[in-house]
Amino acid sequence: MQSLHFKKSHLTLISLCVLALNASSALAADKTGRQVVEQVCATCHATGANGAPKIGDVATWSQHAKKGLVKLTENAISGFGNMPAHGGQANLNDLEISRAIAYMVSSGKAIDPAKPYASPISNTGEQLVQVHCTNCHMDGIAGAPRINQFSDWKPRLEKGMDGLVSSTINGHKAMPARTGMASLSDTDLRNAVTYMVIQSATYKAK
Structure with a gap:
C-alpha cells in the first residue's frame, strides 16, 4: 500500500510538472527592433564606437551578415569581439536581439521577426545546473527553489514554464538577470529550468 501511495504521489507530481511545462502565460510584450536599437544598440552602433558597424551603413552590415542572420544573432547573443553578450543587457531576450539585428541590417x-533567428545552446540543461545552478538551488540559498523540493517550484509554475523562464531572463529577487551569465541563451535557460523542475518532481530521497 505504501508503495502504491508513493507511485500515485509520484505520478501526480509529474503530471503537475508536465501541465506547467505546457501552460501558456500572458507575459510582457517583447520590445520591437527599433526600441532595442534606440535604447541599447545605438550606444555604439549610432556612431561606430569600438568598431561597431554604424546604423545605415548598408555595405558594412552586408559584410557582417555574409554568413547569415543566424550567425550574426548568435554572436550578438553570446558576445563577440568588443560587443558584450546580449548587448550588455542580460534581460533582453533572444527574440528582441534578433529584432534589433533585423532592424540594423535593413536600416530599419x-x-x-516573430521568432528568434537563433538561440544557441552552450551546454545541456543538466550540465548548466551541475556547474552553475546548484550553487543556490541545491540548498535554497536566498530563497531559491530547491532542486529536490517540488513544493518550492509548484507556486512558481502558476504562470507556466514561460513565466518561470521569463523570470530567469529578467532576474527575480536575489537572482540576477540571466542568472548573472549574459552569454546564456534563452534556450540554455529554459533547458536548465526544465531540468530542475523535472528533477524536483521526480526526486526520491535515499
Whole structure:
C-alpha cells in the first residue's frame, strides 16, 4: 500500500510538472527592433564606437551578415569581439536581439521577426545546473527553489514554464538577470529550468 501511495504521489507530481511545462502565460510584450536599437544598440552602433558597424551603413552590415542572420544573432547573443553578450543587457531576450539585428541590417526597413533567428545552446540543461545552478538551488540559498523540493517550484509554475523562464531572463529577487551569465541563451535557460523542475518532481530521497 505504501508503495502504491508513493507511485500515485509520484505520478501526480509529474503530471503537475508536465501541465506547467505546457501552460501558456500572458507575459510582457517583447520590445520591437527599433526600441532595442534606440535604447541599447545605438550606444555604439549610432556612431561606430569600438568598431561597431554604424546604423545605415548598408555595405558594412552586408559584410557582417555574409554568413547569415543566424550567425550574426548568435554572436550578438553570446558576445563577440568588443560587443558584450546580449548587448550588455542580460534581460533582453533572444527574440528582441534578433529584432534589433533585423532592424540594423535593413536600416530599419525589415519587419520584426516573430521568432528568434537563433538561440544557441552552450551546454545541456543538466550540465548548466551541475556547474552553475546548484550553487543556490541545491540548498535554497536566498530563497531559491530547491532542486529536490517540488513544493518550492509548484507556486512558481502558476504562470507556466514561460513565466518561470521569463523570470530567469529578467532576474527575480536575489537572482540576477540571466542568472548573472549574459552569454546564456534563452534556450540554455529554459533547458536548465526544465531540468530542475523535472528533477524536483521526480526526486526520491535515499
